[in-house]
Amino acid sequence: MPALVTSAIVCALRSHGEHGAIARLLTPDHGLMAGYVRGGRSRAIRPVLLPGNAVKAEFRARTEDQLAGLTVEMAHSRAPLLAEPLAAAAIDWACALTAAALPEGTPYPALYQALDGVLGAVEAAPAARGWAVALIRYELLMLAELGFGLDLTRCAATGGGEDLAFVSPRSAAAVSRAAAMGYEDRLLPLPPFLIEGGSGEWAEILDGLRLTGFFLERSVLTERRADVLAARERLVDRLKRAVA
CATH class of the missing domain: 2.40.50.140 (Nucleic acid-binding proteins)
Known part of the structure; x- marks a missing residue:
């Protein structure tokens, strides 16, 4: 060959x-x-x-x-970044997720470009506010490319696209604030930046990580949960300590 x-x-x-x-x-x-x-x-x-x-x-x-x-x-x-705890944790997780989730020999050009973009964002702005949203979007893209994409375009209950504020853990679809009334504790918060674009506040970033983490653990990392998700837990823990 x-x-x-x-x-x-x-x-x-x-x-x-x-x-x-x-x-x-x-x-x-x-x-x-x-x-x-x-x-x-x-x-x-x-x-x-x-x-x-x-x-x-x-x-x-x-x-x-x-x-x-x-x-x-x-x-x-990107070795110099490994001296920065948050940047190192982000690189460790993004690469570990990629290696664990993807089948070998199947092209994913969008994921290659997105991973390169996330790593570039970490390099350009080691402070987590500069790359955390890109990482969350990479996780969403990973879910979509593997057939587990979230539907964040319309409300699962009403079909409308207005005031989407939650995601159903059962259907992986968005839910509007009105339709979620009384059931908020059973749903996952949907950060506004995933609908509107742009950056997010720290609370929204942590909500985004919780959202993607739930579906990655349930649908993608089922066979290698403990060892791979440990890298993500280190990242989330360091983020929480950084903003405390």
Whole structure:
């Protein structure tokens, strides 16, 4: 098989053998791909394979069923962000979600662009107000791309599109303030920025994370709940402490 050379974002890394590692990268045209990196745990290569880094990747495999050999060159390092607790937690979660949720070999060009945008936002503004909304929108896009999208365009009860303020955990559809009256405690708050665009206040950002987190845990991360969601819990905990 011919080699595949592509740009990619490093999403996950695990040790394999004494010196090697298996890396999982998100590519623009081929989706999530895994490859064996010889010497991947070495002092020279390990910094290149940090989650969030942009790389030039070359995959080589004799057959489609064989795990490809992978070589990587750094295109853009985001390692300096790992010294910032909130930024590091955001990168850790966004990449862990991508690696855990997506099937290998299925193209998701919109997710590649969105993940690159989230990482760029974290890099441009390490303060969480500058990237938290982008992260929530990435999680919503992930749900939609995997077939679990939320309907935030109209009220599930009335069919109208006015004053949407909640989401039904059962139907994953929006509910207007009037239709929700008396049932608010059974519904998930819908942050205004997901309808109107723009940024959000801290309380709205936390509501947004609660909203997407509920559906990710229920529909996407069912088999790897404990280990993957731990990264999200660290992020949310750090956000709460930052705004307390």
